[in-house]
Amino acid sequence: MEEKEEFTVTPWEVKGEIDYDELIVRFGTSRIDRKLMERIEKYGPLHPLLRRGIFYSQRDFNRILDEYEKGNPFYLYTGRGPSGKIHLGHLMPWIFTKYLQDIFDVHLYFQLTDDEKFLFKEDLSLEKAREYAYGNMLDIIALGFDPEKTHIFLDTESIEKLYPIAIKVAKKITFSTARAVFGFNNSNNIGTIFYTSMQAVPAFMVSEWTGKQVPCVIPCGIDQDPHFRVARDVAPGLGYPKPSLLHCKLFPSLSGGEKMSSSSPMSTIYTTDTPKEVKKKVGQAFTGGRVSVEEQRELGGNPDICAVYQYNYYLFEEDDEKLKKMREECLAGERLCGQCKMELTEKINRFLEGHQKRREEARKQIDNYIMR
């Protein structure tokens, strides 16, 4: 039997090399299989993030489609903990969320958890978390969500709507449960212990407000699943439908680690980076190249461990044929890292040029997106 490295995945900590298949077992989720993809394909072409197994795990999405087909549409809910600037890893699930909004033509509630980040980050003030939230909102808007059907909110600003539901959720969750799911200990502050109630609220609020059973689908990183496992457990007791989930893998780091982390700026590309910064960061990225050009020509590179290839796989080469060709050329030693880095730099900068333009225009659009 192969020995496996230990790894940890919680909403606040990712440690070790993640075995995503093992996570499906550990969390008790289901795989997004071929059959489910075929169901989705009825509404629009399959998104590369689905085809490539990056959105790979789910809870109850078949039930959601059953309901949708009966004329009972769901709404989408996703979120962001505003503790800094936005990088490409943050955008990935949101790009997928926009795809879902487009093909299903549904509402989206976008939660900015300024309270969470304030409570969990020792040195972050609430005022700073809110400032980040408004900056992050520009990136969200820049992705082009439907302004008629997208409702962005900060926890502290919409708390009047959220709190009555949050305490209903909190009443159903014991300290035992929170400790078991999130690994809390005695030194956790009492705000962090309460917080999961706030993250559950958007999954229930439309049902609460309308008095109807309105299904909710949450596209998110699989590290966020613990929150929604708890939310799903308490839903029936509160008379709400259990939220469905679509889980993605975590976006790779330029330095070859598992999750792009905001704490190492050189392995992260922010949406506000200049072309020069992108060039420098991609230039220093970890690749699957050999020690010398000669060796690489002879033996070929290794795309499977290459951050540059992963970037193409996750976000920057939507064309499966081109991606396949890139991989084959690399393996055959026909393509060197310099070329890949140059091409990726160009692709990222092309994307960022448009994004940054839309991000600036978003400053005037905030009012159209804020939840009322």
Add this chain to the structure above:
Amino acid sequence: MEEKEEFTVTPWEVKGEIDYDELIVRFGTSRIDRKLMERIEKYGPLHPLLRRGIFYSQRDFNRILDEYEKGNPFYLYTGRGPSGKIHLGHLMPWIFTKYLQDIFDVHLYFQLTDDEKFLFKEDLSLEKAREYAYGNMLDIIALGFDPEKTHIFLDTESIEKLYPIAIKVAKKITFSTARAVFGFNNSNNIGTIFYTSMQAVPAFMVSEWTGKQVPCVIPCGIDQDPHFRVARDVAPGLGYPKPSLLHCKLFPSLSGGEKMSSSSPMSTIYTTDTPKEVKKKVGQAFTGGRVSVEEQRELGGNPDICAVYQYNYYLFEEDDEKLKKMREECLAGERLCGQCKMELTEKINRFLEGHQKRREEARKQIDNYIMR
């Protein structure tokens, strides 16, 4: 050494016979001594609840008066957990709070903790807690607080103002601390663990809103002290002044127990009771009378264990001379329980007649008192 019965006093549980002197030691508070009473007397005649040692314990009230004398006025903060109808025991500290508002001419913030009662009472819905809150508000207004300087609010309705401060408080309180102070265990729901942060907020909010160090005085039952001990501990780290406290003993039960409890209606007089109900309840009260009239005439009664005497002592005989005479007549066997019960029934009914009238008029005054 005298053996003492064990007793417990927390905001949610009072068990055993309370030794109030021991509580001062246990909680680390100070006695309201003669010298402090003389300072208060400069602003108005001493309230019977002070003279008689019912408001008997304090934290930092001398500092508050120092500041007041330097022209830095404090504000008052008290509250109510709306889990049912109001009885006379609830009114007692509020009557004292009005006295303080009158002699010092200060603002009062009155918190109705609908979230607390919902979280701590298994069978209470949030909707019902809010309904109680609005009923309780009528009793508060009926006491005649200054509408220009009194600000009543429900936690869930004013949460937009309260929550940002609550999470600042929560960030400073570990689960360890909350467990040690309130006796929480693993089966407590995570809302109850967070809740003390909400009760701390009114002690800080005026300082937060004005950006100044505005002193706060909290008149309350001594069972509420644990909340404010925690609030005082976190205040300096948040840049707020520590709130001062004035603690009262718990109002006696008609059945002779320590605290008038809403769970035994016959030992409790509600503000909405009819004269007939009052007569019946007082008629069945526990007294210090003897088994027969003859024995009582011969040996005298015992006012110290008598609920009827306690009612006079706490609220219904403000005249010290009359109270003294009542006590002496009882001890001497010159006064029988029937007479005391009849007199008390009359006093309570006279009070309730006026209160109920003002309580009805209060329905039209809510707008003048709600916090904006």
